[in-house]
Amino acid sequence: xxxxxxxxxxxxDIRVLDLSRLVAGNMLSVxxxxxxxxxxxxxxxxxxxxxxxxxxxGIDVYWKIYGRNKRSLALDLxxxxxxxxxxxxxxxxxxxxENFVPGTLEKMGLAPETLLEINPKLIIVRISGWGQTGPYKxxxxxxxxxxxxxxxxALNGFADKPPSLPPLALADMIAGVxxxxxxxxxxxxxxxxxxxxxxxxxxxEPIFSxxxxxxxxxxLTGIPTERTGNQASHAAPRNIYMCSDxxxxxxxxxxxxxxxxxxxxxxxxxxxxxxxxxxxxxxVKNREQLDAIIGRFMMQHTRDQALEIFEQAAVTxxxxxxxxxxIDHPYTMGRQTxxxxxxxxxxxxxxxxxxxxxxxTPGGFRRPAPKVGEHNExxxxxxxxxxxxxx
Numbered sequence: 001x002x003x004x005x006x007x008x009x010x011x012x013d014i015r016v017l018d019l020s021r022l023v024a025g026n027m028l029s030v031x032x033x034x035x036x037x038x039x040x041x042x043x044x045x046x047x048x049x050x051x052x053x054x055x056x057x058g059i060d061v062y063w064k065i066y067g068r069n070k071r072s073l074a075l076d077l078x079x080x081x082x083x084x085x086x087x088x089x090x091x092x093x094x095x096x097x098e099n100f101v102p103g104t105l106e107k108m109g110l111a112p113e114t115l116l117e118i119n120p121k122l123i124i125v126r127i128s129g130w131g132q133t134g135p136y137k138x139x140x141x142x143x144x145x146x147x148x149x150x151x152x153x154a155l156n157g158f159a160d161k162p163p164s165l166p167p168l169a170l171a172d173m174i175a176g177v178x179x180x181x182x183x184x185x186x187x188x189x190x191x192x193x194x195x196x197x198x199x200x201x202x203x204x205e206p207i208f209s210x211x212x213x214x215x216x217x218x219x220l221t222g223i224p225t226e227r228t229g230n231q232a233s234h235a236a237p238r239n240i241y242m243c244s245d246x247x248x249x250x251x252x253x254x255x256x257x258x259x260x261x262x263x264x265x266x267x268x269x270x271x272x273x274x275x276x277x278x279x280x281x282x283x284v285k286n287r288e289q290l291d292a293i294i295g296r297f298m299m300q301h302t303r304d305q306a307l308e309i310f311e312q313a314a315v316t317x318x319x320x321x322x323x324x325x326x327i328d329h330p331y332t333m334g335r336q337t338x339x340x341x342x343x344x345x346x347x348x349x350x351x352x353x354x355x356x357x358x359x360x361t362p363g364g365f366r367r368p369a370p371k372v373g374e375h376n377e378x379x380x381x382x383x384x385x386x387x388x389x390x391x
Contacts, residue, residue: 001339001340001341001365002341002342002365003341003342003365003366003367003368004364004365004366005296005366005367006366007036007364007365007366008036009034009035009036009037009361009362009363009364010035010036010358010361010363011032011035011037012036012037012038014032014037014038014094014095014096014187015037015038015040015089015092015093015094015095016029016032016033016038016039016040016094016095016096017035017036017040017042017086017089017090017093017095017096017097017156017219018039018040018041018070018097019042019073019077019096019097019098019099020097020098020127021051021087021098021099022049022050022051022097022099022169022172023051023066023143023169023172023173023176024099024127024143024171024172024173024175024179024201024203024371025097025098025099025125025127025167025176025179026049026051026066026067026176026182027066027172027173027175027176027177027179027180028125028127028175028176028177028179028180028304029041029070029116030066030067030069030070030095030176031176031177031180031355032069032095032180032183032306033068033069033070034068034069034354034355034364034365035358035361035362036363036366037365038071039069039070039071040070040071040072040073040089040093040375040379041067041070041071041072041073041370042073042075042077042086043072043073043074043075043372044074044075044076044372045074045075045300045373046074046077046372047372048072048074048372049063050103050372051063051066051067052067052236052372057062059346061349061353063369063387064343064349064351064368064369065349065351065352065369066369067365067369067370068341068351068365068367068368068369069365069367070336070367070370070373071367071368071370071374071375071378071379072371072372072373072374072376072387073085073373073375073379073380074372074373074377075378077108078142082107083112083378084378084385085281085383085385086110087118088383088385089379089383090115090118090119090122091118091119092383093119093122094121094122094123094187094190095122095123095124095125095146095183095187096115096123096124096125096127097127097179098124098125098126098127099127099128100128101128101140101141102126102128102131102137102138103138105126107151112124112126112198116196117184119196120195120196121190121194121195122129122196123183123186123190123196123197123199124186124196124197125179125182125199125201126196126198126199126200126201126204127175127179127201127202127203128141128202129141129142129143129146129199129202129203129204130146130202130203130204131200131204131205132198132200133200133281138227141202141203141204142347143169143170143171143172143203144165146171146203146204146207147165147170147171147207148163148165149204150171150204150207150208150209150211151164151211151214152170152171152207152208152210152211153165153206154224154227155225155227156227157227157229158201158227158228158229159226159227159228159229161226161227164227167246170207171203171204171206172203173209174206174207174209175201175202175203175206175207177206178201178206178209179199179201181350182199182201183199186199189229199200229389230250231287231291232254233284234254234284235252235253235254235283235284236253236259236280236287236291237251237252237253237262237283237285237287237290237291237294238251238252238253238254238260238287239251239291239294239321241291241294241295241298242298242299243294243298243299243301243302243303243305243306244299244300244301244302245297245303247302247319247320248319248320249298249303249306249307249310249316249317249318249320250304250317250318250319250320251294251310251315251316252316252317253283253316254280256279256280257260258315258316259277259280259283260272261313261314261315262294262315263277264313265309265310265313265315266293266294266297267297268293271290271293274291276290277290295344303319306317326338327350336353338350338351338352338353338355339351339352339365341365341368342368343368357380
């Protein structure tokens with residue numbers, strides 16, 4: 001796979017100013033950039049986006065992936081010249097992304113009212129931990145705090161262990177995807193009304209949305225769902241099981257028909273008539289006993305043997321993989337889920353392909369993640385705002 005500057009995506013007429021740092025804003029803007037938007041990262045000179053400091057063996061792998069397809073413009077936003085450039089870009093942009101503490105944009109003289117006066121069609125995405133309104137709007141909003149307070153950590157992990165945070169910036173990532181959907185919705189509305197608007201994007205609400213059924217359950221039962229590890233509170237059987245070779249498989253029998261098929265496949269058809277396992281409610285109540293039965297079957301086979309048995313029976317079982325397993329996995333290779341692009345530090349760097357896949361108007365790879373300020377001269381010349389040392 002190669003970068004192609006001439007790759008034109010469906011958003012090639014959209015310009016995005018991204019003043020955000022770290023994950024949520026970059027997740028949002030990389031989606032737009034992958035589909036052709038001209039994403040200009042406004043960065044601090046020398047240091048740039050804080051995501052550049054998330055390194056492995058001294059290499060900024062996170063930035064290389066989530067900074068792809070973007071251009072970098074290094075500016076001093078405290079200077080008159082820097083602000084002048086930003087305001088000129090606002091006039092020609094469609095989307096403006098920021099994740100300052102609420103109120104900071106106003107202090108900078110870039111309040112939404114000011115930006116919309118300059119460009120009435122502008123979409124302003126304001127990313128913060130807790131939102132632009134409410135009693136927490138001025139509190140620090142790091143993803144870890146949101147993952148803890150949102151209810152996610154309390155549901156994640158095992159009942160006999162403390163609540164568990166996700167091993168990645170999950171709240172930020174989910175917010176970024178929601179933000180991209182919000183931008184596309186707002187762009188559609190701009191085409192109708194010719195008016196821009198503000199998108200108030202908190203980190204809290206997107207991650208809460210994926211567990212919000214808990215609120216209804218608590219209203220009905222009065223009891224928060226306890227942590228169940230790899231099991232599900234709403235369906236059984238569902239778990240990860242060790243095989244005889246020490247490898248693992250994941251199994252899901254959340255549908256009644258699939259649960260019945262599982263019992264036949266493990267050689268226990270009598271369980272279909274067992275009152276403990278006769279329907280989903282019964283299985284959930286007796287899931288530990290059911291897991292023990294399924295676990296004994298798994299331990300009689302290697303992972304590959306178990307996968308073959310269940311695949312032949314059309315049962316929903318799959319392997320537990322690490323990303324190391326996926327690099328050359330038949331699925332990811334056949335689907336091209338992971339692509340390898342040229343990289344000056346690593347020769348080639350693996351990363352996720354464009355998501356989702358639009359058959360008629362696909363996205364593509366136009367440029368690698370930029371160095372800090374790599375496109376200063378290019379962008380300033382486009383504005384007719386020449387660097388001081390150029391004629």
